[in-house]
Amino acid sequence: MPHTQHPIEILRFNTCGSVDDGKSTLIGRLLYDSKSLMEDQVEALEKSADITGGGQINLANLTDGLRAEREQGITIDVAYRYFATPKRKFIVADTPGHVQYTRNMVTGASTANLSIVLVDARQGVIEQTRRHTFIAAMLGIPHLVIAINKMDLVEWRQERFQEIRDEIEDFLPKLDVFRDVKFIPISALHGDNVVDVSKFTPWYEGPTLLAHLENVHIASDWNLNAFRFPVQWVNRPNNPTDPMLHDFRGLSGQIASGIVRKGQQVAVLPGCIKTTIKDIWTYDGSLAEAFCPQSVTICLEHDIDISRGDIIVGLDSLPGMGSALRARICWMSTRPLQAGKRYFLKHGAQTLQAVVTQVEGRINMETLDLEPGPTEFRANDIGVIGLKTAKPLVYDGYTTNRLTGSFILIEQGTNATVAAGMLFPPLEVVKPEYTDFAI
Amino acid sequence: MSSYHLDHLQYLETEAIHIMREVAGEFERPALLFSGGKDSICLLRLSEKAFRPSDLPMPFLNIETGHEFPELIEFRDRRAKELGAKLIVRTVDEAIQKGWATPARGEISRNKLQIPALLGAIEEFQFDCAIGGARRDEEKARAKERFFSFRDSFGQWDPKAQRPEIWNLYNARVNPGENMRVFPLSNWTEMDVWQYIKKEHLAVPTIYFSHERECFRRGGQWIPVPPPHADATKPDPYAGARPKPTEPLKQLVVRVRTIADMISTGMIESPADSVDDIIGEVSAARVTERGTRADDKASEAAMEDRKKAGYF
Numbered sequence: 001m002p003h004t005q006h007p008i009e010i011l012r013f014n015t016c017g018s019v020d021d022g023k024s025t026l027i028g029r030l031l032y033d034s035k036s037l038m039e040d041q042v043e044a045l046e047k048s049a050d051i052t053g054g055g056q057i058n059l060a061n062l063t064d065g066l067r068a069e070r071e072q073g074i075t076i077d078v079a080y081r082y083f084a085t086p087k088r089k090f091i092v093a094d095t096p097g098h099v100q101y102t103r104n105m106v107t108g109a110s111t112a113n114l115s116i117v118l119v120d121a122r123q124g125v126i127e128q129t130r131r132h133t134f135i136a137a138m139l140g141i142p143h144l145v146i147a148i149n150k151m152d153l154v155e156w157r158q159e160r161f162q163e164i165r166d167e168i169e170d171f172l173p174k175l176d177v178f179r180d181v182k183f184i185p186i187s188a189l190h191g192d193n194v195v196d197v198s199k200f201t202p203w204y205e206g207p208t209l210l211a212h213l214e215n216v217h218i219a220s221d222w223n224l225n226a227f228r229f230p231v232q233w234v235n236r237p238n239n240p241t242d243p244m245l246h247d248f249r250g251l252s253g254q255i256a257s258g259i260v261r262k263g264q265q266v267a268v269l270p271g272c273i274k275t276t277i278k279d280i281w282t283y284d285g286s287l288a289e290a291f292c293p294q295s296v297t298i299c300l301e302h303d304i305d306i307s308r309g310d311i312i313v314g315l316d317s318l319p320g321m322g323s324a325l326r327a328r329i330c331w332m333s334t335r336p337l338q339a340g341k342r343y344f345l346k347h348g349a350q351t352l353q354a355v356v357t358q359v360e361g362r363i364n365m366e367t368l369d370l371e372p373g374p375t376e377f378r379a380n381d382i383g384v385i386g387l388k389t390a391k392p393l394v395y396d397g398y399t400t401n402r403l404t405g406s407f408i409l410i411e412q413g414t415n416a417t418v419a420a421g422m423l424f425p426p427l428e429v430v431k432p433e434y435t436d437f438a439i
Numbered sequence: 440m441s442s443y444h445l446d447h448l449q450y451l452e453t454e455a456i457h458i459m460r461e462v463a464g465e466f467e468r469p470a471l472l473f474s475g476g477k478d479s480i481c482l483l484r485l486s487e488k489a490f491r492p493s494d495l496p497m498p499f500l501n502i503e504t505g506h507e508f509p510e511l512i513e514f515r516d517r518r519a520k521e522l523g524a525k526l527i528v529r530t531v532d533e534a535i536q537k538g539w540a541t542p543a544r545g546e547i548s549r550n551k552l553q554i555p556a557l558l559g560a561i562e563e564f565q566f567d568c569a570i571g572g573a574r575r576d577e578e579k580a581r582a583k584e585r586f587f588s589f590r591d592s593f594g595q596w597d598p599k600a601q602r603p604e605i606w607n608l609y610n611a612r613v614n615p616g617e618n619m620r621v622f623p624l625s626n627w628t629e630m631d632v633w634q635y636i637k638k639e640h641l642a643v644p645t646i647y648f649s650h651e652r653e654c655f656r657r658g659g660q661w662i663p664v665p666p667p668h669a670d671a672t673k674p675d676p677y678a679g680a681r682p683k684p685t686e687p688l689k690q691l692v693v694r695v696r697t698i699a700d701m702i703s704t705g706m707i708e709s710p711a712d713s714v715d716d717i718i719g720e721v722s723a724a725r726v727t728e729r730g731t732r733a734d735d736k737a738s739e740a741a742m743e744d745r746k747k748a749g750y751f
């Protein structure tokens with residue numbers, strides 16, 4: 001059943017792991033066996049099989065959509081695929097395995113609910129397995145699947161499966177963020193335990209990969225805790241004649257976390273002004289309450305000077321505010337990161353200048369420990385840095401809030417995106433000394 | 440499931456609205472590419488949701504090949520007017536006259552000639568961003584594209600050096616002369632688009648619904664017979680696109696599934712005459728919508744090559 005006609009939930013997942021572990025083949029297999037492929041796609045696959053594959057269809061060709069990828073038989077950039085079963089809709093990101101394309105792996109993984117890390121059963125755990133599992137954890141992806149692939153090449157031996165599982169379970173406690181971790185023995189090439197149950201794994205009692213994707217609990221993946229609303233766009237109709245529009249002053253944005261209600265008291269930061277929600281305006285009518293990740297337009301009781309980049313927050317749990325920041329970053333440029341360099345930092349709906357004050361330490365991908373002492377980061381290094389921003393930033397720790405705890409660094413001049421950053425929790429939160437709105 | 444929960448259309452909608460507001464917040468002179476086709480019809484509704492009660496903060500832009508279905512043009516103009524938006528139309532003909540575009544000998548499709556016409560319009564109006572309705576599920580080069588797709592000063596896409604796009608933090612910075620293409624519907628499928636049209640009660644051009652039309656068979660597709668050559672003082676704009684004696688005409692009950700222009704759109708035989716029928720048809724379909732586009736059948740990398748050169 002290729003599509004469903006009823007509104008259902010979306011699960012976003014990505015495949016990661018080293019080159020040739022079978023990521024692209026697995027996605028091809030999922031699409032093929034769940035009957036999500038159309039005839040012209042199968043035809044195109046078969047056509048390219050005749051030319052390049054000696055008659056064998058290559059499932060990886062379904063996602064390796066660039067000419068350079070097909071020529072080299074590798075994945076360079078993320079490919080997104082879409083399929084649906086009667087239970088869920090899926091947005092799939094097939095991410096590259098090469099270390100040099102880690103930036104693209106991070107791109108595909110950053111919005112996922114679930115990551116599938118593939119391991120080649122013959123090779124077992126290698127550095128890329130640890131790196132990608134580490135990145136998935138660092139990005140705060142709640143659900144993890146370790147798919148031990150190519151089981152057909154190790155005679156479907158349970159001992160081999162268990163060996164690899166043990167090795168991963170040894171380092172998982174260091175990562176300690178996944179809400180659930182599932183180990184599944186599969187053959188992406190032959191389709192065992194992908195959509196259909198394998199007859200070679202009587203010793204495995206868990207679900208197939210697709211059954212797990214259909215059933216894993218994701219309703220609580222969105223953050224409904226502390227209300228945060230980065231103002232994206234000031235909505236001010238320039239209409240002097242219509243009485244409703246004449247005075248309309250809305251603040252448009254997407255709720256980054258929490259729930260907001262009409263009549264609720266809020267603070268506008270960084271100005272520290274307390275006010276009340278007058279209306280939650282949408283094209284489809286006003287709402288009594290709204291929640292993450294809805295896009296709405298908020299009207300406040302008082303006419304305060306607010307612009308893009310300001311943040312409206314709930315009073316029950318306040319964010320941090322400061323210009324000295326510490327963060328984990330994944331460095332994505334071939335030009336090294338060094339202390340003293342200036343970048344643009346984009347956080348929520350604002351961009352400001354920032355300078356790197358310190359390179360604290362780098363993760364050793366063998367041990368997953370933070371090692372102090374590097375003077376610079378090279379492409380694909382992950383580590384901890386200190387930053388100073390030109391103006392105070394209103395933020396949360398990444399572990400409590402993925403959207404107000406993250407930033408990107410942009411190189412000045414080239415405008416290249418050079419880092420993904422995850423902020424450590426603020427040492428202190430905003431002090432509640434608001435200037436109440438003076439009347 | 441808690442009540443604080445979005446279904447898949449609501450999720451896709453909020454993602455797209457966020458992106459459109461980022462465009463309004465980050466760019467000086469954005470434009471929205473509006474063709475009158477089903478994807479850009481959804482974009483229009485999303486722009487209303489993003490920006491109302493204000494006026495839409497960007498004009499609409501359309502590049503005509505000169506072979507448009509008249510129903511589509513009529514629909515496009517009417518919608519722009521209803522929404523109070525400024526509509527800018529530039530044509531391939533103008534681009535040819537100005538010497539920006541040169542038709543390849545023997546090629547009848549003007550699809551590729553839209554590229555210089557689009558780049559010309561971007562330069563003329565100094566647009567730094569163009570919002571388009573492309574979806575990743577349409578084609579495998581598109582499946583690789585970012586929401587914010589950077590174009591250099593020649594309008595080119597470099598698929599091997601795309602900016603990483605992490606969380607919902609879009610890097611919208613461009614230098615003068617460069618621009619951004621933004622695709623809010625990236626994560627939408629053909630099914631999502633029709634379900635959204637149904638949910639929002641959006642009007643679509645009548646050619647999406649089943650009607651009688653004279654067609655001829657070419658390249659494995661049913662191609663509509665072009666309108667008669669009215670002005671004999673000018674060269675026939677449809678020269679080469681008219682049926683040859685070896686291509687007999689047939690009166691069929693057809694509709695379009697995806698719209699390019701008249702000479703590159705294959706009609707599908709279909710009795711679907713309501714949005715519900717279309718949804719039923721899409722869910723039972725066994726070929727992708729691009730399977731009906733002559734322009735994509737050229738080669739496996741046809742779309743990638745056009746995109747590198749500056750296509751939508």
Ligand SMILES: Nc1nc2c(ncn2[C@@H]2O[C@H](COP(=O)(O)OP(=O)(O)O)[C@@H](O)[C@H]2O)c(=O)[nH]1
Nearest residue numbers: 019020021022023024025060149150187188189
């Ligand atoms: N025997 C066997 N080969 C596999 C399996 N999965 C993938 N392969 C092969 O491994 C190679 C690399 O697969 P690919 O999907 O391109 O790996 P990626 O680099 O992780 O995307 C291809 O030749 C596949 O056919 C499997 O389960 N069993």
Ligand SMILES: [Mg+2]
Nearest residue numbers: 023024074075
């Ligand atoms: Mg691959």
